[in-house]
Amino acid sequence: MILPRKFRVMRERKRHRSGPFASLFEPYQGDEVVSLDCETTSLDVSEGEILSIGAVRIKGRRVVTSDRLDIKLKPPKSLTGDSIKVHKLRAMDLTEGIEIEEALDQVLEFVGNRPILGYYVNYDIKMIDKFLRSYHGFGLPNKAIELSHVYHDIIKWKYVGGDVDLRFDTIAKKLNLPILERHTALGDAITVALMYVRLKYGEAPG
Amino acid sequence: MPTDFNVDNPPFSLLDKNELAILKNNLDIGYYQKGECLIEAGKPPDGLFVVLKGQVRESEAKEDGADQHVFVHYSDHDYFGAWSALKGKAIHDFVAEEETIAHILPTKVLLELVYSNPRFGDYFSRTLAAKTEIHAEHEGEDQGMAEFMLAQVDGECMRDPLVLLEGTSIKETTMLMREKHVDCVLVRKGGRYGIVTGTDLLNAVVLEEMSRSTDVAEIATYRLISVEAGDYLFNALILMTQQHIERVVVMKDSQLLGIIDLADVLSYFSSHSHVIGLRIERAKTVEDLSAAARGLNDLIRSLLSHGVKARFAMDLISAMNERVMAKLFTLLVPEDLLAHVCLVVMGSEGRGEQIMKTDQDNAVIMRDGLDWPDREPVLQRFTDMLIEFGYPKCPGNIMVSNPYWVQFLGDWTSRMNEWATSCVGEAQMNLAIAVDAKPVAGNPALFKASRNWFLRQLKDNDLFFSHFAKASLEFDTPLTFFGGIKSKGHGLDIKKGGIFPIVHGIRTMALQHRVIETNTFKRVDSLIEMGVLKKEQGRDLVEALSIFIKIRLRQQMMRFDAEDFNESPNIIIIDELDRLDKDLMREALHVVKEFKKSLALKYHLER
Numbered sequence: 001m002i003l004p005r006k007f008r009v010m011r012e013r014k015r016h017r018s019g020p021f022a023s024l025f026e027p028y029q030g031d032e033v034v035s036l037d038c039e040t041t042s043l044d045v046s047e048g049e050i051l052s053i054g055a056v057r058i059k060g061r062r063v064v065t066s067d068r069l070d071i072k073l074k075p076p077k078s079l080t081g082d083s084i085k086v087h088k089l090r091a092m093d094l095t096e097g098i099e100i101e102e103a104l105d106q107v108l109e110f111v112g113n114r115p116i117l118g119y120y121v122n123y124d125i126k127m128i129d130k131f132l133r134s135y136h137g138f139g140l141p142n143k144a145i146e147l148s149h150v151y152h153d154i155i156k157w158k159y160v161g162g163d164v165d166l167r168f169d170t171i172a173k174k175l176n177l178p179i180l181e182r183h184t185a186l187g188d189a190i191t192v193a194l195m196y197v198r199l200k201y202g203e204a205p206g
Numbered sequence: 207m208p209t210d211f212n213v214d215n216p217p218f219s220l221l222d223k224n225e226l227a228i229l230k231n232n233l234d235i236g237y238y239q240k241g242e243c244l245i246e247a248g249k250p251p252d253g254l255f256v257v258l259k260g261q262v263r264e265s266e267a268k269e270d271g272a273d274q275h276v277f278v279h280y281s282d283h284d285y286f287g288a289w290s291a292l293k294g295k296a297i298h299d300f301v302a303e304e305e306t307i308a309h310i311l312p313t314k315v316l317l318e319l320v321y322s323n324p325r326f327g328d329y330f331s332r333t334l335a336a337k338t339e340i341h342a343e344h345e346g347e348d349q350g351m352a353e354f355m356l357a358q359v360d361g362e363c364m365r366d367p368l369v370l371l372e373g374t375s376i377k378e379t380t381m382l383m384r385e386k387h388v389d390c391v392l393v394r395k396g397g398r399y400g401i402v403t404g405t406d407l408l409n410a411v412v413l414e415e416m417s418r419s420t421d422v423a424e425i426a427t428y429r430l431i432s433v434e435a436g437d438y439l440f441n442a443l444i445l446m447t448q449q450h451i452e453r454v455v456v457m458k459d460s461q462l463l464g465i466i467d468l469a470d471v472l473s474y475f476s477s478h479s480h481v482i483g484l485r486i487e488r489a490k491t492v493e494d495l496s497a498a499a500r501g502l503n504d505l506i507r508s509l510l511s512h513g514v515k516a517r518f519a520m521d522l523i524s525a526m527n528e529r530v531m532a533k534l535f536t537l538l539v540p541e542d543l544l545a546h547v548c549l550v551v552m553g554s555e556g557r558g559e560q561i562m563k564t565d566q567d568n569a570v571i572m573r574d575g576l577d578w579p580d581r582e583p584v585l586q587r588f589t590d591m592l593i594e595f596g597y598p599k600c601p602g603n604i605m606v607s608n609p610y611w612v613q614f615l616g617d618w619t620s621r622m623n624e625w626a627t628s629c630v631g632e633a634q635m636n637l638a639i640a641v642d643a644k645p646v647a648g649n650p651a652l653f654k655a656s657r658n659w660f661l662r663q664l665k666d667n668d669l670f671f672s673h674f675a676k677a678s679l680e681f682d683t684p685l686t687f688f689g690g691i692k693s694k695g696h697g698l699d700i701k702k703g704g705i706f707p708i709v710h711g712i713r714t715m716a717l718q719h720r721v722i723e724t725n726t727f728k729r730v731d732s733l734i735e736m737g738v739l740k741k742e743q744g745r746d747l748v749e750a751l752s753i754f755i756k757i758r759l760r761q762q763m764m765r766f767d768a769e770d771f772n773e774s775p776n777i778i779i780i781d782e783l784d785r786l787d788k789d790l791m792r793e794a795l796h797v798v799k800e801f802k803k804s805l806a807l808k809y810h811l812e813r
Contacts, residue, residue, distance in 0.1 A: 062234055063234065063236070066231060194235065
């Protein structure tokens, strides 16, 4: 059954209001955002497996890289040649990894009820939801912030009628930001966090 | 890990693997807009900032409307705020000149690293010393204190312990102590060590009336007070004071390394050079002397790494070099001749302005009519030995092995007169070298006679001074039209660009005003006292010269360590300077430029 995310969250909030995860469903009052990124074996949520999760907190205009999440998971069976080429994560790199269940607990603990920021963030959230739902019976209720939307909203005034190039590398270049360790979950999460801070507090890029 | 943090840059390259992990785990990234304050004067900073991208300026605390003096600009990979973080409060504003992203290392973690890694800490202290120097307008000379604070417990100040086994008698112990010239021994009893000092022995025999065959293990003290190797020597001293003891044991990973004696600590601090000086004095043969002369390089390195001001280091090293030469001269030249000859050192050695052992420039003045037929082999040996000691040959052959520089007093003076009259090319160069001469061995009266005569001769000869001064304008000051440092190709010849103009200009003025000093710093002091040089200008010149010498020396040391002997010692690679040094260098070159202008005016020179 496909329900819009909003309705689904409302329904799950009702259900978990007094459970152990109640605090996750409370509306967020602070000024922090969590930038999150997953590296997966496939871009198709239904067949993808999570390889690693990286997340970092943003407090005001500071990317708090000293407080971060850098999780490597046990290698899934589906780790194939194609995705290895993208992530450069081989099965042997993941032998130290932890189980998905523990990873999810760490993510919930780290993120809490803060808004989640990402580049194509819905994909990452859906990916996590897929596993989260089978363990705890709910998906991430957090507010999602899509970086490319933030970027688009600011940049569109300068490109009336034209299409805005929303590729990751293009955004980084336009914002004049260094890309830190592309294609590691944590590296991408930090870069996205920097982009967000830059967009939110800096002048609109030319 | 947040990457793009270059750990190969000093001071971060000084950290070990674990410390780097701590560093990396604690870094945050901050984003700042143009005009935003990263650190505000008067407030505690967040920590150490390392610029990832952007530019930040360090400027005076702002007062509304007033123009701010900008001290330094920081760009990619530069760091700042350590000083403020360590002090707990910033005295300047640090403001983003453009959009800036910076890594931030929290103060708490910075302090942890400074304490856990003394070398890392020293790095900040050193720049700190340099910075305070600029800001505090040279108040007091507490360099000795810096040396004191930073010296570490290591092989240099530690003695090998004399270890005896249980069962050694008091008599044997006393004999061994006398033989080895030590006044305390360690006694091993089972797995433990105990200490026995001369006083303990005395008390045992005289007061307790024990027999001389008593086992020393019975009178030893087993509660040893120890310090870890690598700890600050200062801490060892505090420990001794607190415990009312005169010796502590040095341990490393629970291994016994040696003993530190209070007397050693004190003499280490009273002057590090003291030891080498004594070795030179005590040398009875050329071989002894050779060993002592070789120790000089280590002395230079240690002085420098402790941040001792170049000017003081130079004084010390020149004095050492002179003692080596004087000693060698007296060892080689027959005793009955010493009163009739005088060894002089010239050029930079004569001025006492070299730190690394540079070319020998020396000469011998003989009493008129002295009969010394076999002088040549003796003086040849002198030159050869100095080369062996590590003083390179003079490329211009201005050495006592060259008969041209071994002259009777009368010939010496008349030749100086000739040079002064022609005053071009080689003659002028020889003269410049010779007027910086300083007697180091033999009979100094011979030298003084020649110098006084020459100074009288030059009196009021304005034409000579005008010619002589000209050389200081020969090379352009390496500054661009916009006042930045100009460096062609791969480096900048600091001797031509900065050192020579100051030294020669001051030399000319000193000759004119009959200043007997040869050292440029002392010449400046005398000229200021006589009212010839303005106080501010004199002080600026002294500072500028110190900066050139210090920077040159640092790069020389680096090349020496890297065994790169191809580069001329006077070449400064601008790109290798850190920001602070670069700024200092630029300021100093501006001082040179101004000085040249005033010389041109004073001696009516066309530029």
